[in-house]
Amino acid sequence: MRGMSASRLLLSSLVLFAALALPSAASAGGISVLNATGFHFGAPLTEEGGEGRWLNQGGAVGVLLGPAKSRMLGRVRVGYNAVINLDGGVRHVGVLSAGLKIELLPELENRFGLYIATDLGITPLFTDMRLYAFGDVGVGIRFNLNEPFSLFAEVCALIRYEDSFYAGPQFFLGARISLD
Numbered sequence: 001m002r003g004m005s006a007s008r009l010l011l012s013s014l015v016l017f018a019a020l021a022l023p024s025a026a027s028a029g030g031i032s033v034l035n036a037t038g039f040h041f042g043a044p045l046t047e048e049g050g051e052g053r054w055l056n057q058g059g060a061v062g063v064l065l066g067p068a069k070s071r072m073l074g075r076v077r078v079g080y081n082a083v084i085n086l087d088g089g090v091r092h093v094g095v096l097s098a099g100l101k102i103e104l105l106p107e108l109e110n111r112f113g114l115y116i117a118t119d120l121g122i123t124p125l126f127t128d129m130r131l132y133a134f135g136d137v138g139v140g141i142r143f144n145l146n147e148p149f150s151l152f153a154e155v156c157a158l159i160r161y162e163d164s165f166y167a168g169p170q171f172f173l174g175a176r177i178s179l180d
Contacts, residue, residue, distance in 0.1 A: 062176075093123040
């Protein structure tokens with residue numbers, strides 16, 4: 001793995017994850033693609049003092065677990081995240097998370113939906129030997145364009161742990177295709 005580039009390692013891991021996670025004949029669930037943007041603040045990772053500030057920018061592919069008519073769905077996401085130090089420097093990591101999406105409105109057939117989402121995850125793929133764990137919880141809105149296709153947006157509070165705790169907002173914007 002020493003000679004393998006970070007992008008090739010990430011792509012190989014995404015293909016392996018998709019092959020293992022997606023059943024050959026899916027009867028329920030769905031697939032999503034999303035963009036993730038956010039910030040986190042906390043103690044700096046150097047001895048210079050002050051407060052550390054980072055921008056998170058990335059994307060992911062997600063798998064929804066459960067029938068579309070269910071009010072509670074599981075989800076697994078795998079993706080890429082660039083952690084950009086606002087004082088300079090970028091870290092590239094692969095991200096893996098699992099969580100729940102719980103619909104709040106009783107009428108799931110409606111064009112709009114409001115839901116709560118939560119995820120726990122880690123960065124199993126990294127280029128600088130710095131692993132971190134994270135969790136987020138927030139609210140989302142879903143807009144059904146037609147029967148299988150919907151758009152969504154989420155606003156979450158993010159907390160991460162990498163030598164100490166960091167917190168900040170995280171925003172997701174994406175599209176889903178239902179398989180049932």
